[in-house]
Amino acid sequence: MSESLSDQLLAxxxxxxxxxxxxxxxxxxxxxxxxxxxxxxxxxxxxxxTLQITETSIRLLSSPDCLTATEIKHKLTTEFIGTExxxxxxxxxxxxxxxxxASQGARNGTIVVAxxxxxxxxxxxxxxxxxxxxxxxxxxxxxxxFKTEQASGITLMTGLIVATTIEEQxxxxxxxxWPNDLLINGHKVCGILSEISADREKIExxxxxxxxxxxxxxxxxxxxxxxxxTSLQIATGRYINRVQLLQKLxxxxxxxxxxxxxxxxxxxxxxxxTKSSLIGQHIQIGYGEKSIEGIATDISTSGSLIVTxxxxxxxxxxxxxxxxxx
Amino acid sequence: MNEKYIQKLIQLVEDSDIESLExxxxxxxxxxxxxxxxxxxxxxxxPNVIHHVAPPPPPGPPPPPPAGAQSAETYPAKADxxxxxxxxxxxxxPMVGTFYAAPAPDxxxxxxxxxxxxxxxxxxxxxxxxxxxxxxxxxSGRVAKILVQNAEPxxxxxxxFLIEPD
Numbered sequence: 001m002s003e004s005l006s007d008q009l010l011a012x013x014x015x016x017x018x019x020x021x022x023x024x025x026x027x028x029x030x031x032x033x034x035x036x037x038x039x040x041x042x043x044x045x046x047x048x049x050t051l052q053i054t055e056t057s058i059r060l061l062s063s064p065d066c067l068t069a070t071e072i073k074h075k076l077t078t079e080f081i082g083t084e085x086x087x088x089x090x091x092x093x094x095x096x097x098x099x100x101x102a103s104q105g106a107r108n109g110t111i112v113v114a115x116x117x118x119x120x121x122x123x124x125x126x127x128x129x130x131x132x133x134x135x136x137x138x139x140x141x142x143x144x145x146f147k148t149e150q151a152s153g154i155t156l157m158t159g160l161i162v163a164t165t166i167e168e169q170x171x172x173x174x175x176x177x178w179p180n181d182l183l184i185n186g187h188k189v190c191g192i193l194s195e196i197s198a199d200r201e202k203i204e205x206x207x208x209x210x211x212x213x214x215x216x217x218x219x220x221x222x223x224x225x226x227x228x229x230t231s232l233q234i235a236t237g238r239y240i241n242r243v244q245l246l247q248k249l250x251x252x253x254x255x256x257x258x259x260x261x262x263x264x265x266x267x268x269x270x271x272x273x274t275k276s277s278l279i280g281q282h283i284q285i286g287y288g289e290k291s292i293e294g295i296a297t298d299i300s301t302s303g304s305l306i307v308t309x310x311x312x313x314x315x316x317x318x319x320x321x322x323x324x325x326x
Numbered sequence: 327m328n329e330k331y332i333q334k335l336i337q338l339v340e341d342s343d344i345e346s347l348e349x350x351x352x353x354x355x356x357x358x359x360x361x362x363x364x365x366x367x368x369x370x371x372x373p374n375v376i377h378h379v380a381p382p383p384p385p386g387p388p389p390p391p392p393a394g395a396q397s398a399e400t401y402p403a404k405a406d407x408x409x410x411x412x413x414x415x416x417x418x419x420p421m422v423g424t425f426y427a428a429p430a431p432d433x434x435x436x437x438x439x440x441x442x443x444x445x446x447x448x449x450x451x452x453x454x455x456x457x458x459x460x461x462x463x464x465x466s467g468r469v470a471k472i473l474v475q476n477a478e479p480x481x482x483x484x485x486x487f488l489i490e491p492d
Contacts, residue, residue: 148420149482152454180456194457198420199464206457287424287477302422303455317454317479318424 005032006040007070010049013060014074020057067113067136071243072250080109081140081254088112090132092119095195095209098139102205103197108143111250120211129225134216136246139209140253146261148198151206152317153265153303155180155194158208160272161256162190165249166212170236175277178296178305178321182212183277187230189213210249214240266301273299278321283307285319292316293324414488415465419480423454427476435476437487441469449487452480467491 003011008030013021026037041051041058048064063071069085076082084107091097091114098112117130117137130137144151156179163174163182166189175183182190190212197204213231221229232240259267273279278296285292285307294309305316419425427435427450437449444466452459471488474480 148459149422152421152423152457155456178455192456196457196459198459287479289477304422317422318456 004040005030005036006043006047009037009040009058010044010060010070013051013058018059018061020052020054020059022057024056026058065242066133067115067138067242067246072111072113072246076247076250078109078250078254081250081257082109082111083107084110086110086112088114090114090116090118091137093117093209094120094137094139095193095207098141098207098209099195099197099205102141102143102207106141108141109254110141111138112141113138113246117211129221129229130211131216131220134220134231135214136210136212136242136249138246139207140250142206142208142257144203144206144261146203146264147201148196148203149302150264151194151196151198151203153301154206154208154260155192156272156299156303157256157260157265157268158192158194158210158253159190160268160275161252162192162210162212162249163275164271165245165252166190166232169245169248170232170240172232172235174275176272176275177277178299179303184230184232184235186277187235188228189230189232189235212245214242214245264301265303269299269301278305278323282324283321284324285316285321287319291319296321411471411488413490414470415467415491416485417449417461417463417487417489419452419482419484419486420461421452421454421459422482423452423457423459423480425474425476425478425480425486426451426453427472437469437472439469439472443467443469443489452486461486463487463489465489465491 009026012026012029023034023037026032027034030037032040037058038053041053044051047068048066050061052059052061063074065071067087069087072082072085072087086097086101086106088097091112094112094114094117096119097114098106098110101110101112114130114137116132120130120137142154156176159176159180159182163176166172166174166182172184174189175186177183177188180192181188182192190210192211193209194206195209196206198206213229215233216231218226218234220231232245256268265272276296276299279298281296283294283296285305292307292309292314294307294314296305297308297313298306300306300315303317305321307314307316427437429436429451436451437443437447443449443463445464446462448460449463449469450461452461467489469487470490472486473488474484474486480486
């Protein structure tokens with residue numbers, strides 16, 4: 001993607017943080033007319049940047065917490081995750097767009113991010129509420145070399161990475177509800193949904209979608225979600241910078257993914273079990289119209305939940321788990 | 327009964343004409359059914375892949391290798407009913423997981439019996455740990471058989487559909 005003039009201008013202004021730059025210099029470095037530069041300044045202001053302009057100079061005072069490619073890339077220290085960023089104001093679903101981009105040849109590590117999703121995907125057609133500017137809705141495109149069988153651990157690995165990143169950034173303790181939800185005090189704050197295009201031998205691509213509630217207030221959730229969902233702002237009582245959190249998340253994800261490719265889920269398993277909200281609990285797992293009941297006792301190296309039922313041990317790889325209160 | 331041993335047994339069944347195999351060893355019992363659509367008595371309705379009916383084997387000598395499996399009961403394969411399936415192209419599950427015939431519980435199934443489908447068309451989803459795998463048909467043709475039911479657990483290599491190619 002070629003950089004827009006406003007992106008180029010921003011990059012120049014950031015070379016010397018908090019310093020004024022002469023418009024005459026900018027005219028040369030970004031190769032544009034004075035009028036075009038002033039137009040770009042107007043664009044940046046509309047995006048939420050604060051700039052100080054005099055007759056002869058421009059200074060960048062502050063940047064908005066918006067998930068544009070420029071903001072995410074600025075200070076991003078990953079090696080391949082996020083080298084290509086597709087950022088949108090509104091998408092139906094970042095996973096859907098990522099799958100399209102992946103089949104059109106998007107490279108390993110490309111990310112798709114949207115300020116808002118109008119049809120955020122949950123499991124089996126369920127929705128993920130994604131209001132504008134308040135959360136992080138992102139999908140990472142991966143082209144792994146491992147076998148299809150190994151891929152099923154990716155959701156659990158990602159869940160652990162998101163949980164530890166949020167803990168590092170906020171100090172909040174997070175629980176993992178097997179397999180794909182993150183909870184704060186029993187309230188859902190993050191969901192992960194991975195989709196894969198693969199045959200038995202080879203993975204074409206794998207997309208990992210992450211939705212995190214960040215700066216929603218209680219009023220931003222509809223009534224039916226208020227008792228079950230939460231956001232980082234509600235839990236901490238303070239505003240959370242999304243760009244910073246996302247950059248940390250991408251860095252941690254990259255490290256985690258490299259390890260996952262090498263060793264699968266094993267290196268993550270202890271931590272996943274420790275954070276699991278289901279282990280040791282009496283649970284029911286629904287499976288279409290069937291269900292089983294028992295004590296969740298373990299998570300296998302493939303990521304399956306081991307449930308001890310009255311008739312023996314069941315290895316569960318899907319379904320909807322509910323904790324039964326005795 | 328360790329994982330390797332069980333995998334070997336599964337392979338054994340897969341490579342043969344045996345329809346179902348039950349093995350008891352050190353207090354554990356395992357039954358492997360080849361054809362899940364034809365659920366016989368004793369087959370499991372629960373979503374478990376492997377079902378131990380007894381506690382784990384006591385410490386002691388390792389279980390005997392499959393070749394010497396003492397009480398393996400095999401059921402002779404039924405002469406594969408009426409149809410010759412060899413002209414069909416199977417669509418197999420690329421992973422362990424749960425089979426879903428439709429994208430959402432209230433949505434239409436991706437494909438129905440006898441429907442004409444084209445190569446690359448999505449025929450179902452297999453899910454494992456919230457990893458959704460849309461399975462596509464490699465060939466154009468007619469859906470001749472649907473061998474699994476919605477929300478049923480499937481194994482790596484389970485045949486999901488038989489397609490009669492054009």
